Amino acid sequence: MSAQPTAAPPATPPLAEGPLTRLRVLELGHFIAGPFCTRLMADLGADVIKVEAPGRGDPVRGWGEMQGGRSSIWWSVHGRNKRSITLNMKSARAKALLLDLVRECDVLVENYRPGQLERWGLDHDALQRARPGLVLVRISGYGQSGPYADRSAFGVIGEAIGGIRRLTAFPDGVTDLPPARTGVSLGDSVAALYGAFGALAAILDQRARQTPELRVVDVALTESVLSLMEGCLPEYGLLGKVREPTGSTLPTNAPSNAYRCKDGEWVLIAANSTPLFVALATLMDRPALARDPRFAENPDRVRHAEALDAIIGEWTGGLTVDDAVERLNAVNIPATKIYSVADIANDRQFLARGMIREVEDPAFGTVLHPAPLPMFSGGVASGGIRWPGPEVGAHNAEVYGGLLGLSQTMMEQLAAEGVI
């Protein structure tokens, strides 16, 4: 394993080497979309200051597996490379302190319900006055405007509205089971990527035009998911065609499917061209299949895909998944096991690329992290993993003291009053 040990959280962040080193980002975020957006920037070297409620902090600190009393294991990754400070947004002093922080930052990222920032007094004018040219990234379920803007954002609902849930399913009649989830918070993550991309675009605009206006990046989870829908929308508009799910296959090419193996694992085989299919028929010791009129050309194979898949499944059913993949790859037929996280953590390619990092976390010991993305080479380095997800308020002293210049006495008073 390509070990990249990282020191415990330092008192002050070391000089980061990433392309976003010169950027300072304030995060008023919680759950997934906002914090993942800022983590993308922090991973490339940005100085991200995350504002959390005193005490428990971000709810994700309690999500997933725990080990010991502090934050979840997921937090080690989800909160990494950021500075955590506390601020009780309900306190009377919150607005002034937050605007003092905004003054020092290039970007503010938030993912509260539309209107919450304004209820805290952080409206357009206040933010623009505090930091002319500020970039404000707002991530929400449905966007900042329109009749549904006030609805609470649930990832599963946004994914269903954006169109992807309909397609993670089998055609009508195959099963009574409902469409599966993608199993991860896909809509939040894609919205976060749009937020990070939009933030950098707005910064480029701000640096080019130097105008003082606030630049608002308005990201909706539903719209982010819809952007993935290929040609569905224009095809519907012109032809009235409604894209329906095709289960585990491709609608237009065969054979391409997942097949069960002897050990219960699934092998994915994409032999969906005639030369690849001929190679597969030979490999299965069924060369006559390639001459069978049902399977001769792609349109034939699509029409008889069920029969063809049954034959291939019979062959894979006699092999372990490792054996099947080895035989298929040996004759250059694209194929893979459907990976579990155990397969991922031990994959030769991920390891060779440094994608699986070992990070020292004072809360847990050695933790596996995925590497910052994208990777860079040539004249620019990644920001790297500088430290794992910190404790709530771990950086209060260096941010309120060092960055804003508050005295020790003042910070103690704010803490005593429950402000920080």
Place this chain on the structure above:
Amino acid sequence: MSAQPTAAPPATPPLAEGPLTRLRVLELGHFIAGPFCTRLMADLGADVIKVEAPGRGDPVRGWGEMQGGRSSIWWSVHGRNKRSITLNMKSARAKALLLDLVRECDVLVENYRPGQLERWGLDHDALQRARPGLVLVRISGYGQSGPYADRSAFGVIGEAIGGIRRLTAFPDGVTDLPPARTGVSLGDSVAALYGAFGALAAILDQRARQTPELRVVDVALTESVLSLMEGCLPEYGLLGKVREPTGSTLPTNAPSNAYRCKDGEWVLIAANSTPLFVALATLMDRPALARDPRFAENPDRVRHAEALDAIIGEWTGGLTVDDAVERLNAVNIPATKIYSVADIANDRQFLARGMIREVEDPAFGTVLHPAPLPMFSGGVASGGIRWPGPEVGAHNAEVYGGLLGLSQTMMEQLAAEGVI
């Protein structure tokens, strides 16, 4: 419908208003990941010049539904806002022409197999010499290095290796069906988002440091998918826990599932807190359920989720999906129909936000496009939809003539020789 008619492709692009107006991007891409990456930038105003093989151009021009003889309907969206030029990369003159183009650009995006650029003579030194400080975005299945770098990139295979395919499924024993695809080219699109984000980060670095080195952004489809996997990797590393699929439910909260309605559609209900569940029990006219010890608190409901889902499914089975959603939303229980593209095209919120655009395409008439993302407000505007996907080589004259200054005679000669 919020109509935003767009003129036919103009001879020269109008002054775009987007935040990336000052950026020029050369695309040596095909299929989905590379072209989607540059479309994200073109949609925000960048001048993207797409290089295609003379004749048929990008294979996506032949994908999905066609109407008439030119490019697919999908192309109207996939190729929009870009200038298309032709260049036969196998011709002897390609390298010099390509480097002349690189000289005029800030970014080069490519998604050929690793090593292909070098085989065309476009290696690190040649690119850096042509355009000091160039940002080169390379999108591939497995990344530019490592033992699998040379393998051909299939989206379905990359998604299986990145871990998402394993999770779009039901737990063992529920069904013999394999894990579904997400139904769209998810891995390509997420890789494209990382490419666009990384490109802008590298540009910020280049503008800050002004060093002449080539900056390489190295995006792998597999790694992009892996980045979506929440806490799976650290939980596996510390506890040996392998995340397994949970079908259409959430593993830790109930009830949250998709339920079949009388009209065959699915309603998604997220009543996964005790107050929401009490409201649901009342709405279903089964208030006693809220006092049933099997369903009293969330851990009870998770343990008895199957029985609970059967009861809810019985209730939804007596209602149309529209009726069910209306009743649920009236008492503030998060719920939605699982949208088809027909629902998307007619959704009040998408329409109010201008997310569904009507674009005039000379090949098709009025075509529905999804809006450029993210949306902007305040001091910056989106680039908008300036024109739909152009014909192969539609901009040869203005790029080779206008930008590179080749004479009409020279261009005719290059065309006659099959170079452009």
